[in-house]
Every structure is written in C-alpha cells, then in structure tokens.
Amino acid sequence: MSLHLVSHPLAQVILTELRNKNTPPPKFRRLCHRLTTLLALEATKDWATQPYEIETPMEAHEGAVFTHGMVVVPILRAGLGMVEPILALFPEAQVGHVGIERDHETALPRSYYAKLPPVADQSFLVVDPMLATGGSALHAIQSLREAGAQKISLLCMVAAPEGVAAVLAEEPELPIYTAALDRCLDERKYILPGLGDFGDRLMGT
Ligand code: PRP
Numbered sequence: 001m002s003l004h005l006v007s008h009p010l011a012q013v014i015l016t017e018l019r020n021k022n023t024p025p026p027k028f029r030r031l032c033h034r035l036t037t038l039l040a041l042e043a044t045k046d047w048a049t050q051p052y053e054i055e056t057p058m059e060a061h062e063g064a065v066f067t068h069g070m071v072v073v074p075i076l077r078a079g080l081g082m083v084e085p086i087l088a089l090f091p092e093a094q095v096g097h098v099g100i101e102r103d104h105e106t107a108l109p110r111s112y113y114a115k116l117p118p119v120a121d122q123s124f125l126v127v128d129p130m131l132a133t134g135g136s137a138l139h140a141i142q143s144l145r146e147a148g149a150q151k152i153s154l155l156c157m158v159a160a161p162e163g164v165a166a167v168l169a170e171e172p173e174l175p176i177y178t179a180a181l182d183r184c185l186d187e188r189k190y191i192l193p194g195l196g197d198f199g200d201r202l203m204g205t
Pocket residue numbers: 075076077078079100101102103107109128129130131132133134135136137163189197198199200
C-alpha cells in the first residue's frame with residue numbers, strides 16, 4: 001500500500017486543533033510544526049542506513065549513517081510550514097522549492113517557481129499540508145522526475161480521496177503519508193471536513 005495513515009493518537013489530537021476554525025495563526029504554526037515532526041518520523045522509519053565506524057570514549061563502535069541524503073521540497077506557500085520541523089530532525093537536509101498556486105476559479109495548478117539542488121543519490125520529501133485534487137502535488141512530483149529524482153515520498157496532513165487517487169494513478173509506487181483521509185471535496189475543490197485554506201491560516205492572510 002502506498003497510502004500510509006499516521007494514526008498515532010497525538011497526530012489526531014493535533015489535527016483536531018488544526019481543524020478548529022478558532023485556532024489563531026500563532027497556535028496554528030506550532031501545531032503544524034508538531035504534526036510535521038510525527039509525519040516525518042513515520043515517513044523515514046524504513047530509510048536505509050549503512051555501517052559507520054566511530055570511537056566512543058570507551059571503545060570502537062559500529063554505528064549507522066543514512067545511505068542517501070535528503071532533500072525537502074515544500075510546495076509554496078503552505079508547505080513552508082513543514083520545512084523547519086524536518087530540518088530540526090535532519091539538519092543536513094537540503095531544501096528545494098516549487099511554487100505552485102491553484103487558480104481560484106478552476107482549481108488547476110499554476111507553476112510560478114522552481115529551484116532544486118542536484119538530485120543524484122538523494123531521497124526527496126515533497127511536503128504540502130493539503131492534498132485536494134492532487135494537481136499541485138503531481139505537478140511538483142513531475143518537476144522532480146524531470147530533474148531525475150527517483151526516490152520521492154509525499155507528506156501531507158489532510159488528504160482527500162480524490163487527490164490520493166489522482167496521485168496514485170500517475171505514481172502507483174509513490175508513498176503518501178497523511179494524518180487523515182477526509183471525506184471528499186466540495187464544489188470549490190476544498191477538502192471536507194478539512195481545515196479550510198491552510199496557506200491563509202498559516203500565514204495569517
Ligand atoms: C493549496 C495547498 C496545496 C493545494 C492543494 O495551495 O497548499 O498546494 O492547494 O490543492 P490541489 O491538491 O487541488 O492541487 P494553494 O494553491 O491554495 O496555494 P498557497 O499554499 O499559496 O495558499
């Protein structure tokens with residue numbers, strides 16, 4: 001299964017506060033930080049390591065280092081809120097950016113920015129809190145594929161069934177990590193029950 005539901009009770013409690021329309025931006029940002037940490041730990045729990053020899057103060061020891069480097073790729077804007085907590089866990093990670101905005105009338109993605117580090121031997125975490133139609137995520141993943149990226153995972157906080165289906169139709173093997181699989185999209189392609197416009201709530205716009 002490519003869809004991984006992060007069902008830890010803490011994730012569900014944090015998500016409930018994120019969904020609450022009375023949660024103001026400062027608290028919303030802290031909740032975003034905490035939930036991202038849980039998602040990132042789950043998304044990386046099977047990442048390969050290789051032996052690494054060190055000396056402890058007591059004796060020689062065979063430890064571990066990751067086999068691949070990491071690139072975090074936030075989809076602007078809302079994905080920016082997920083970068084800092086991942087860098088707190090993986091300080092060596094590089095950060096690529098893709099700017100994609102949904103058209104308010106059609107809900108179709110429009111790309112306005114892309115800057116990626118070299119892709120060789122890297123594992124990519126595409127981060128965007130909301131997976132609605134899947135158009136933005138697919139656009140970002142396609143950009144990474146064109147740049148040569150092979151190992152890609154998608155992290156979101158809330159996913160709609162429509163978005164999951166759209167991503168897996170194009171990328172059947174791509175792992176998707178989410179804290180919730182919501183009911184459906186409304187006529188404006190917003191997620192129900194969802195949490196509204198994540199970018200606006202995060203940035204206070
Ligand atoms: C939101 C969200 C995703 C996208 C999801 O961004 O952060 O990027 O919509 O919708 P989709 O799955 O139907 O493509 P938005 O376009 O509102 O831009 P913003 O982050 O700048 O607010």
